[in-house]
Structures are given as C-alpha cells and as structure tokens.
C-alpha cells in the first residue's frame with residue numbers, strides 16, 4: 001500500500017518542536033535566534049522562497065531580516081554585505097539566496113560566509129565536515145529529506161539508493177549522506193547525471209530513488225521498481241492558465257503513474273520543498289545554540 005511522504009505534516013511537527021525550544025531558550029537566556037537573508041535582484045521564484053523562509057522564522061518566534069540588493073550590485077558590494085553579517089553579533093545565521101546574477105562568482109560569495117553562520121551548509125568547511133560525518137550544517141534540502149526519511153522510519157541500511165542529479169546543493173550531498181555510516185544512511189549509493197548510460201536500468205534497481213533534475217515528469221513508471229521509495233526534489237514552474245499565478249509547480253516524477261508502484265512517494269508540491277525551509281530554520285537554531 002503506497003504511503004505519501006507528507007512534507008506538510010512532517011514540517012509542521014518539526015516547526016512545533018522548534019517553537020517550543022525557541023521559547024525555552026528565550027526564557028533562559030533572554031536572546032532570540034536571528035536568521036538574515038540576502039536577496040539579489042527580483043526573480044519570482046527566489047522571492048517566494050525567501051519570503052517563505054522569513055515567514056517561517058516569525059512563526060517559530062525567531063527574528064528574521066531581509067537585505068535586498070539590486071540585480072546590478074557589484075561582487076565587491078555583495079562581499080561587503082556578507083562581511084557585515086559575518087561581524088553582526090545579533091545575526092546567528094544567514095543565507096545568500098541562489099542563483100546569483102551571472103556577473104557574480106557564487107563560489108567566491110559562499111566562501112566568504114563565516115562557516116559558523118553558514119546555515120545553508122554550502123561552505124567548503126561545512127561540506128567537508130559533512131563528508132567526514134562531523135557535526136556541521138547540512139544543506140537544507142538534503143537535511144529535510146533525511147528528516148522526512150527518519151519521521152517515516154524508512155529503513156535505509158543495505159538498500160540501493162540511486163540519486164539523479166549531482167548539484168552541489170542537492171544531489172551530491174544527498175549521495176554522500178545516504179552512504180554515511182549513520183541513520184538515515186548505510187545505503188549502497190549510485191550518483192547519476194546527464195552522462196549516465198542506461199539511466200532507466202539504474203533507476204529500476206533503486207530501493208530508494210531520489211530525483212533532483214529539474215525535468216518535469218521525467219521519471220516514468222517503467223523506471224521505478226515495485227515498492228520503491230521515491231523522493232521527488234524537482235520544482236519547475238510550468239504555465240497553467242487554471243492557476244491564479246499562471247503557473248503550476250511540477251516535480252521530476254510522473255506522480256500519477258509512479259505512485260501506485262511505490263511504498264512511499266513524496267508529492268510536488270507538499271513534499272520536499274516545505275522540508276527545505278524547516279531545515280534552514282533548524283540549522284539557524286543550531287547556530288544560535290552554538291553561541292550560548
């Protein structure tokens with residue numbers, strides 16, 4: 001019987017836990033965790049993500065601040081803003097919303113963030129610690145997926161996990177995390193990408209299939225093993241005149257035909273996306289606690 005991995009339910013549970021802890025810490029130490037975000041330009045999707053991050057901070061009783069920079073901002077000016085937040089005592093963690101305009105070197109900006117405040121977990125120090133299974137900030141989307149697997153008590157040890165997509169923010173860290181000697185983890189992992197041969201056969205051998213490609217409806221029922229766990233990270237805006245916004249959000253998995261074959265599947269929307277925001281908030285709480 002197929003079960004839905006309900007991001008709404010899991011993220012609400014986690015946000016409740018965080019709210020209680022924030023209140024407790026506020027009482028005890030008289031301080032409030034604070035997340036800041038830098039948003040460059042006004043891309044619609046980025047605006048939505050950042051707003052949701054800020055809104056959820058308020059929901060759990062944390063402080064949040066949004067710094068908006070013009071799309072034409074120089075790299076130097078952005079780096080100066082990062083440096084300011086590095087030094088700002090009242091800010092426990094901050095993010096630079098990606099993607100950045102083409103004239104700015106993303107890696108350079110990420111490297112400029114103080115690792116102790118890098119709640120997106122993209123700094124090489126945090127990635128290195130994650131690989132070595134040391135305490136670190138785990139990138140929000142992979143962290144969210146781990147928590148989802150954990151809340152549904154999905155068995156992972158000895159399973160074959162196939163990850164489709166090798167981005168630095170989702171696929172690559174996900175493949176490392178699923179192979180770590182931990183729970184969730186202990187999988188035999190295959191990381192696939194656009195140069196992978198026989199992708200269909202590889203996917204068919206997955207007990208756990210995690211897809212982060214950005215190709216709507218790419219994964220079809222004939223690529224999925226009976227009773228597999230399927231986690232869909234894809235979120236692509238596709239035109240849809242029936243929606244107020246004029247677009248719908250589509251996952252990488254053809255949900256209607258894949259779902260009946262699965263033991264568990266995450267929907268889009270209502271799956272991984274909500275977990276990502278929650279995990280960022282959780283990382284901010286961790287950054288705050290590290291300063292106490």
Ligand code: NAP
Pocket residue numbers: 141164165166167168169170171192193194195196199212213214215233234235236272273274276
């Ligand atoms: P990305 O940087 O867009 O890269 C896509 C990856 O998919 C690349 O590694 C690419 O391979 C691979 N790929 C593309 N076509 C393929 C094919 N035909 N066969 C096999 N692999 C293929 O990835 P991303 O930033 O992780 O984003 C992926 C999706 O997840 C997007 O829809 C994005 O919006 C979504 N996302 C969602 C959340 C969330 O919170 N729900 C968070 C982050 C991202 P190559 O490396 O060889 O090019």
